[in-house]
Amino acid sequence: MNAWTAQTKADYGALSTALSLCICAAGLFGEDLVQRGHRQDLVVLAHVATHPGAEVCGIARAVGAPERVVARNLSRLTEDGLVVLVGDDVHLAIRPYRLTS
Numbered sequence: 001m002n003a004w005t006a007q008t009k010a011d012y013g014a015l016s017t018a019l020s021l022c023i024c025a026a027g028l029f030g031e032d033l034v035q036r037g038h039r040q041d042l043v044v045l046a047h048v049a050t051h052p053g054a055e056v057c058g059i060a061r062a063v064g065a066p067e068r069v070v071a072r073n074l075s076r077l078t079e080d081g082l083v084v085l086v087g088d089d090v091h092l093a094i095r096p097y098r099l100t101s
Contacts, residue, residue, distance in 0.1 A: 041073045041076055044070055045077055047062050047063055048097050048098065048099060052098040052099065053086060053096040053098055054097055055094050055095060055097070056074065056097075059097075082100060083097045083100060084097065086098055
């Protein structure tokens with residue numbers, strides 16, 4: 001509303017304020033998306049900690065997330081050195097994971 005009234009009255013201060021608020025809102029939305037991924041990583045990590053040898057499909061069922069999302073979470077956790085694959089030669093969905101020693 002502020003941006004619309006600023007255009008009709010040529011109030012450039014109000015227009016710049018409105019644009020700044022829109023940019024801040026977009027930044028907060030982006031930050032929320034990033035934080036949601038980190039929260040999901042923590043949920044997956046907690047499940048692997050309490051269920052050593054857990055597989056992607058079982059973790060996905062337990063945490064209520066799609067397998068592709070859990071696989072992405074496990075990939076990040078593996079890259080960070082928090083979890084490791086127990087076996088490499090099996091299909092992605094049935095690979096067991098555990099915490100690193």
